[in-house]
Amino acid sequence: MEKYLINPNQKISKIRKEIYGNFSEHLGRCIYEGMYVGEKSKIPNINGMRCDVVNALKEMGLPVLRWPGGCFADEYHWMDGIGPKENRKKMINTHWGGVIEDNSFGTHEFFELCRQIGCEPYICGNVGSGTVQEMSDWIQYITFEGISPMSELRKKNGREEPWKLKYFGIGNENWGCGGNMRPEFYADLYRRFQTYVRQYGDNKIFKIAGGANVDDYNWTEVLMRNAHWLMDGLSLHYYSYEYRWEEKKPATGFTKEGFYRIMRNALRMEELVRRHSEIMDKYDPDKRVAMVVDEWGNWFAPKPGTNPGFLEQDNSVTDALVAGITLNIFNNHSDRIRVANLAQAVNVLQAPVLTQGDKIVLTPTWHVLHQYKGHQGATLLGTSAAYSYCGVKDVPDYNRSLRGIEAKEDVIVPGLSVSASEKDAAEKTGAKKQYLVTVTNVDAESSKEVEISFANLDGTIKSATATIVTGEKYDTINSFENPEVVTEKALSVKITDGNSVSISLPAHSVAAVTVLA
Ligand code: AHR
Numbered sequence: 001m002e003k004y005l006i007n008p009n010q011k012i013s014k015i016r017k018e019i020y021g022n023f024s025e026h027l028g029r030c031i032y033e034g035m036y037v038g039e040k041s042k043i044p045n046i047n048g049m050r051c052d053v054v055n056a057l058k059e060m061g062l063p064v065l066r067w068p069g070g071c072f073a074d075e076y077h078w079m080d081g082i083g084p085k086e087n088r089k090k091m092i093n094t095h096w097g098g099v100i101e102d103n104s105f106g107t108h109e110f111f112e113l114c115r116q117i118g119c120e121p122y123i124c125g126n127v128g129s130g131t132v133q134e135m136s137d138w139i140q141y142i143t144f145e146g147i148s149p150m151s152e153l154r155k156k157n158g159r160e161e162p163w164k165l166k167y168f169g170i171g172n173e174n175w176g177c178g179g180n181m182r183p184e185f186y187a188d189l190y191r192r193f194q195t196y197v198r199q200y201g202d203n204k205i206f207k208i209a210g211g212a213n214v215d216d217y218n219w220t221e222v223l224m225r226n227a228h229w230l231m232d233g234l235s236l237h238y239y240s241y242e243y244r245w246e247e248k249k250p251a252t253g254f255t256k257e258g259f260y261r262i263m264r265n266a267l268r269m270e271e272l273v274r275r276h277s278e279i280m281d282k283y284d285p286d287k288r289v290a291m292v293v294d295e296w297g298n299w300f301a302p303k304p305g306t307n308p309g310f311l312e313q314d315n316s317v318t319d320a321l322v323a324g325i326t327l328n329i330f331n332n333h334s335d336r337i338r339v340a341n342l343a344q345a346v347n348v349l350q351a352p353v354l355t356q357g358d359k360i361v362l363t364p365t366w367h368v369l370h371q372y373k374g375h376q377g378a379t380l381l382g383t384s385a386a387y388s389y390c391g392v393k394d395v396p397d398y399n400r401s402l403r404g405i406e407a408k409e410d411v412i413v414p415g416l417s418v419s420a421s422e423k424d425a426a427e428k429t430g431a432k433k434q435y436l437v438t439v440t441n442v443d444a445e446s447s448k449e450v451e452i453s454f455a456n457l458d459g460t461i462k463s464a465t466a467t468i469v470t471g472e473k474y475d476t477i478n479s480f481e482n483p484e485v486v487t488e489k490a491l492s493v494k495i496t497d498g499n500s501v502s503i504s505l506p507a508h509s510v511a512a513v514t515v516l517a
Contacts, residue, residue, distance in 0.1 A: 001502075002387040002448050006420045006437065007455045010382030013335035015421055017376035018120065018167075019327070020369060021064035022057070022345035022352070023295055026072045026105070027096040028310025034346030034355050035113060036105045043358045047112050048105075052360045053346055054116045056353050060366055061373040064167060066122040066294055066341045067110050071095040071177035073169070074128030078138045081106020082157050095177065097309030107142065111163045120166050122294070122341070127171030127186075127193055127210070128179035136196035139168070143203040162203070167339065169208040169294065170194050173237065175219060178210060183222035186210065190227050208292050208339075211235035212276065220276050224283040233292040233339060234280065238272055239299040239349075240265040240322055244398060251300035251313040252475040256444050259318060259474050259508075260391045260411040262298065263442045266322040267413055269296070269329050277336045290338035293330065297343045297350030297365075298322050311348045315363035315478070317471040317486055317508050319350050323368040324417070324440040324469075324510035327375075331419035331438075334380050342369075356480050363478055364486040367469045371488055371512040374436040378421035381435075387416040390443040415443050416450070416505075431462050431516035438512050441505040444474055451502045452513060459498025460517040466491040470509035488512075 024030050037043045037050050044051045068076050072095055080089040081103040088103040114121040123142075125135045140150035143162045151162065170193050172178045174186045181189070190209050197205055209231040212219035223234060242249040242258045242265075249258065273291065280289060298319055299311075306312040323342070330337050342365070346353045352366035391412035400407040417440045425431040441448050454461070468491040471477075478485050491511055494502045505511055 002416055002450045003385065004418055004437070004450065004452045005384045005455060006435070006452065007382040008422055008433070008435070009456050011422070012380040012382055015331050015334045015375050015378050015380050016338045017063040018339040019330045019334060019337060020061060020372070020376055021066065021122065021339060021341040022062055023066040023070070023341035023343045024345045025070035025348065026068050026076070026093060026101060027070060027344065027348050028307065028312060029347040029355070030344050031105050034353070036109060038104065046116060048109065049113050049116050050355070053353055053355065054113070056360065056362055056366065057117050057345065060352060060369050061376060062117055062119045063376060064120040064122050064339060064341070065114055065117065065345065066124060066169070069124060069172055070295070071173065073124040073172045074126050074130070074178040076126055077130065077134065078107055082108065097307045108157065108159060122167035122169070122339070123165065124169035124172050125193070127174055127189055128177070132193055132196050135193055136198070139197050139205070140200070144200045162200070164203055166204070166206050167208060168197060168205050169210065169235065170197070171210040173213065174210040175213050175216065183219045184226070187223050187226040190223070191230055194230055206232040208233040208235055208294070211237070211292070214238050215272060215275070217275060217279060220279045224280055228283045228289055231289055233290040235292045235294045236272065236276055237295040238269055238293070239295070239297060239343070240268070241299050248299060248301040251298070251303070252316055252477060254475065257392045257395050257411065259444050260413060262318055262322065263325070263413045264411055266325050269326055273329060273333050273337065277333065280336065287336050291336045293337060293340040295341060295343045296326060299349055313349060315350060315354065315365050316475045317364055317469070318474050320364035320368045320469045320486065320510050321440055321442055321508060322350070323365045324438065325442070327368070327372050328417045328419040328438060328440065331375055331380055331421065359480050361478050361480055361483045364469055364471070367486065367488050368510050371467055371469060371510065372438055374423070374434070374512070374514065375419070375421045375438070378423045378436065381420045381422055383418055383420050385416070385418060387414060389413065390415045390446070413442055415448060416441055425516055429516050433517050435515040435517065436512060437515070438510070439505060440510045441507065443507050445507050447507055448505045449502065450505050451496065451500055453500040454515070454517070457499045457517050461495055461498050461501065462516045464493040464495055464501045464513060464515045466493045466503055466511055466513040468506065468509050468511045470506050474508040
């Protein structure tokens with residue numbers, strides 16, 4: 001029996017809803033086809049935005065959407081994407097598949113998409129190939145109410161009122177596709193560019209500095225040392241994969257060993273968050289600056305038959321587990337992590353939604369985000385656990401073989417991960433509190449009996465329900481032919497006494513247990 005003890009008296013931090021954000025880039029079929037089909041499309045749309053996708057993201061509870069990149073952001077010139085569509089410049093999307101970008105989706109369209117979804121817009125500005133003036137003008141165009149060249153231009157383009165813009169990133173991956181900069185150089189550029197990201201009227205922009213690649217702790221150190229007082233957030237990017245970044249493997253068909261390697265890589269997020277946080281704590285002990293994990297998820301080899309630059313991949317139970325594990329990590333570090341964006345929203349990488357013509361598939365990842373929705377805005381509670389480990393032994397050590405050393409290793413991971421939160425219960429339930437406990441079982445083969453106990457509840461549990469996301473195999477997918485193989489199903493929960501519940505968690509599964517007390 002695996003055991004969790006949840007302590008409702010240990011209220012740690014608020015889980016900001018923005019931890020459950022997505023990322024949408026001008027990449028492959030994410031924006032075009034996936035979200036935006038244009039007003040003249042036969043696919044049902046409102047102002048060009050596909051209704052099925054908008055509804056799916058709304059139902060998933062998407063709180064914030066990051067745009068226009070990614071690597072695309074540091075080559076994007078926003079003025080190309082405003083004004084009459086027939087006059088908008090066409091360009092080559094050099095990063096992603098070398099296709100023509102006709103700029104028919106630009107600033108006005110992005111705000112319209114966010115309005116329809118009901119989410120906060122998060123825009124990433126161009127530092128790599130843009131100018132301070134260009135960035136400053138964009139902010140003025142979007143948020144300035146009075147008379148100015150940019151607000152007049154916005155009005156001429158049909159938008160009288162300014163929009164509200166909260167989240168703004170000063171560049172993307174400036175250590176790589178965003179300019180190949182050294183941290184010292186980028187820190188200085190950050191200081192300069194952010195100066196002209198003005199706060200107009202009552203619009204308060206939350207400024208996000210471009211952060212580290214994976215475990216580049218020096219980047220975080222330099223940025224925090226040189227600019228922490230000028231930023232509201234510092235980003236972090238980390239993708240998980242099966243084998244090696246340079247040699248990605250397919251999204252399905254991996255062996256048990258491959259499965260555990262993916263789990264181990266996903267669980268590495270915990271270490272990255274902890275170590276980057278320790279550096280942030282040195283300069284910002286009050287945790288004013290948020291960690292913004294604005295790109296995360298699984299990155300597999302492109303699906304055969306697709307443009308390799310479009311980063312399309314299937315989405316299976318393994319993705320559901322990676323989503324569940326990662327979101328538990330984010331919840332458990334919500335004192336520092338306040339925004340996160342899964343890459344990407346539609347058709348790209350670990351997408352919650354896939355489209356093909358007028359068809360749509362809600363992936364296993366969608367179902368996990370939906371299961372975890374109740375954590376948004378809730379209070380994180382302290383947990384302690386006793387659980388077993390699982391994995392494979394005596395398999396090739398690929399990292400050491402890269403250095404010419406033939407060696408074996410064990411790939412062993414903690415079997416379960418958990419996070420728990422508390423909210424006031426709805427009045428009609430007659431209960432005072434609603435607890436949501438999300439648990440993942442990464443054991444490839446064995447189910448686990450899990451007991452979840454609450455300290456200090458004085459036997460007041462009134463009811464408990466649960467859902468489960470799993471599939472026959474760890475790489476079972478939802479396809480366009482069979483779109484509902486992996487969905488949220490009811491899982492039975494036993495109330496063992498007024499303070500505890502227990503569930504039987506199948507192999508490779510994600511559960512969400514709701515308790516009213
Ligand atoms: O999400 C795909 C790409 O991954 C983004 O454009 C870039 O920021 C990252 O390297």
